[in-house]
Amino acid sequence: MVKAVKDASFNVKDYETVADMVLPGVLIQCDASIKAIINKIDSQYHEFILEDLDDEAVIIKESKLAELKIKLKEALKDTVREAEESGSD
Amino acid sequence: MTASMQALEYLEQQSGATLIKLYRQPSSALAIFRRMLPHLAKNIVMAMLYMTKPFSDADLLAWIRPDALVEKDQAMSVLERLHIISKVHDPPPAPTAYQLSDKFAKSLRQALTGGGNHRSFGVPCSTPDPDKIDVENLDKFARQQWEAILYYMVGSAGGMQMGLSQGASISDGTKMLLEMGNFVERKGGRPIITQTGFSFLLQEANTQVWSLLIVYLESADNLQMDKVDVLSFLFTLGSLELGQDYSTANLTATQLQMLDDLSDFGIVYRRDNQAKRFYPTRLATTLTSDAGALLTSNSTLRSALSPTGSGNDKGYIIVETNYRLYAYTSSILQIAVLALFTRLHTRFPNLVSGKLTKESIQRAINLGITADQVISYLTAHAHPQMAKNTPVMPPTVVDQIRLWQIEGDRMKATTGFLIKEFGTQTEYDDTWKYADSLGVLVWKNDIKRLLFVSRIEQLSTYLAGKKSKARAA
Numbered sequence: 438m439v440k441a442v443k444d445a446s447f448n449v450k451d452y453e454t455v456a457d458m459v460l461p462g463v464l465i466q467c468d469a470s471i472k473a474i475i476n477k478i479d480s481q482y483h484e485f486i487l488e489d490l491d492d493e494a495v496i497i498k499e500s501k502l503a504e505l506k507i508k509l510k511e512a513l514k515d516t517v518r519e520a521e522e523s524g525s526d
Numbered sequence: 527m528t529a530s531m532q533a534l535e536y537l538e539q540q541s542g543a544t545l546i547k548l549y550r551q552p553s554s555a556l557a558i559f560r561r562m563l564p565h566l567a568k569n570i571v572m573a574m575l576y577m578t579k580p581f582s583d584a585d586l587l588a589w590i591r592p593d594a595l596v597e598k599d600q601a602m603s604v605l606e607r608l609h610i611i612s613k614v615h616d617p618p619p620a621p622t623a624y625q626l627s628d629k630f631a632k633s634l635r636q637a638l639t640g641g642g643n644h645r646s647f648g649v650p651c652s653t654p655d656p657d658k659i660d661v662e663n664l665d666k667f668a669r670q671q672w673e674a675i676l677y678y679m680v681g682s683a684g685g686m687q688m689g690l691s692q693g694a695s696i697s698d699g700t701k702m703l704l705e706m707g708n709f710v711e712r713k714g715g716r717p718i719i720t721q722t723g724f725s726f727l728l729q730e731a732n733t734q735v736w737s738l739l740i741v742y743l744e745s746a747d748n749l750q751m752d753k754v755d756v757l758s759f760l761f762t763l764g765s766l767e768l769g770q771d772y773s774t775a776n777l778t779a780t781q782l783q784m785l786d787d788l789s790d791f792g793i794v795y796r797r798d799n800q801a802k803r804f805y806p807t808r809l810a811t812t813l814t815s816d817a818g819a820l821l822t823s824n825s826t827l828r829s830a831l832s833p834t835g836s837g838n839d840k841g842y843i844i845v846e847t848n849y850r851l852y853a854y855t856s857s858i859l860q861i862a863v864l865a866l867f868t869r870l871h872t873r874f875p876n877l878v879s880g881k882l883t884k885e886s887i888q889r890a891i892n893l894g895i896t897a898d899q900v901i902s903y904l905t906a907h908a909h910p911q912m913a914k915n916t917p918v919m920p921p922t923v924v925d926q927i928r929l930w931q932i933e934g935d936r937m938k939a940t941t942g943f944l945i946k947e948f949g950t951q952t953e954y955d956d957t958w959k960y961a962d963s964l965g966v967l968v969w970k971n972d973i974k975r976l977l978f979v980s981r982i983e984q985l986s987t988y989l990a991g992k993k994s995k996a997r998a999a
Contacts, residue, residue, distance in 0.1 A: 451990040467937035
């Protein structure tokens with residue numbers, strides 16, 4: 438571990454190789470059921486997902502996070518019914 | 527995030543030239559050293575302060591316990607990013623060595639031992655002020671101004687439209703700043719608090735001041751103000767003495783302009799715009815120290831903003847197992863904060879009562895407030911009677927608030943970086959272990975050899991080091 442910092446002979450190329458390995462974005466962690474909805478939303482618009490990781494994780498574009506949340510909420514509204522509040526105080 | 531971390535993060539983004547310019551001023555060097563460096567970094571800087579020659583990495587390693595290598599890497603990485611320490615580039619086979627930046631070392635030495643006529647620690651007025659303001663009134667002024675800013679932010683939320691009967695009003699400049707910092711959004715002419723705004727509200731005062739000042743710094747360029755000038759002045763303010771009046775005579779034009787804005791935040795006090803002297807308030811003098819700010823830690827809205835301002839730091843909230851909430855307060859600001867996540871229905875002269883409902887909590891969550899923030903706010907401000915309970919908050923209520931959050935928010939989003947295409951299993955294993963030890967590892971998949979980390983700077987240095995070693999081998 439220490440050697441990495443100690444080694445002064447970094448060269449630009451090594452940094453470039455590393456930059457190729459790195460993908461900035463937003464990691465979404467959720468249940469498989471929600472993941473399926475996200476995949477469905479993406480299949481309609483093709484502009485959210487950067488990298489599909491597994492059944493419970495996916496990388497999306499940072500700029501699209503808010504939009505995805507809204508779309509997900511809309512999708513859930515159709516499937517999940519909210520219980521009514523009792524309203525008594 | 528604490529105040530110092532926030533300021534540190536801002537500084538790390540600055541260019542080397544800006545930082546070196548900043549280090550010319552002893553008070554800046556001292557403030558950064560004292561307030562922002564990790565402990566180990568402080569020790570390293572102190573040890574190197576009077577060294578005349580570069581200090582070799584091997585010698586440095588001899589001081590570090592083998593189990594603290596991660597801390598050492600972190601400390602060196604912070605110091606290098608702040609351009610306080612640099613590697614000496616002697617041609618191999620000379621060993622890697624470090625040296626302190628000349629400017630930084632000189633300023634820090636000057637700050638510690640005195641001397642020079644840099645005046646960076648402020649120039650007290652030579653003549654006594656005919657009507658001097660005392661510390662108590664300075665605190666009152668600072669509190670009033672800062673409260674006005676907070677109230678401007680919350681007053682807009684939760685549908686509470688109470689007249690701003692108390693405190694001061696804030697200037698248009700400050701309002702614009704709050705919008706630029708994305709603390710409030712203007713919708714239909716009315717300011718609405720945002721997610722960032724609410725997190726801001728729950729921070730302790732010192733952190734709040736820095737958050738706002740960082741927005742101010744970012745806007746300084748647009749206002750034709752010199753960033754270095756602005757930063758230097760803030761660090762100077764942090765080293766001034768409370769209750770002392772200082773002369774405006776040796777300030778630059780930028781700094782004079784700043785005085786106007788800062789007095790609007792309650793950071794400095796001036797009798798009027800033409801006054802030849804200014805007083806730093808407690809908000810200023812605690813900028814670069816650990817001492818409790820005007821508003822002691824974790825009680826931001828409690829002690830400092832109590833309606834009487836008498837430092838009443840007792841809790842005032844009672845939550846019952848049936849989700850009912852009673853708050854013994856008459857402070858409009860406190861009520862407005864509660865209204866963000868409670869359905870309030872009755873207000874008495876010294877008490878408001880309401881209920882935590884699914885709808886009110888989820889509304890708060892939509893604003894970006896987290897369940898944990900709500901719970902910690904309620905716990906921190908629990909009435910002494912309730913605070914006797916262990917745990918303080920009824921467990922049913924705590925669990926329900928969390929469940930309401932999960933229901934509304936079905937996915938967890940983390941901004942950061944995916945690292946993929948590892949060459950070998952060892953490279954993958956070493957990297958995730960290193961990331962984990964740095965505390966930046968968020969997610970990993972061993973089968974696909976994928977990592978997700980919240981910060982990348984140190985890791986990419988680490989990875990590039992590994993690559994070049996692999997190449998050499």
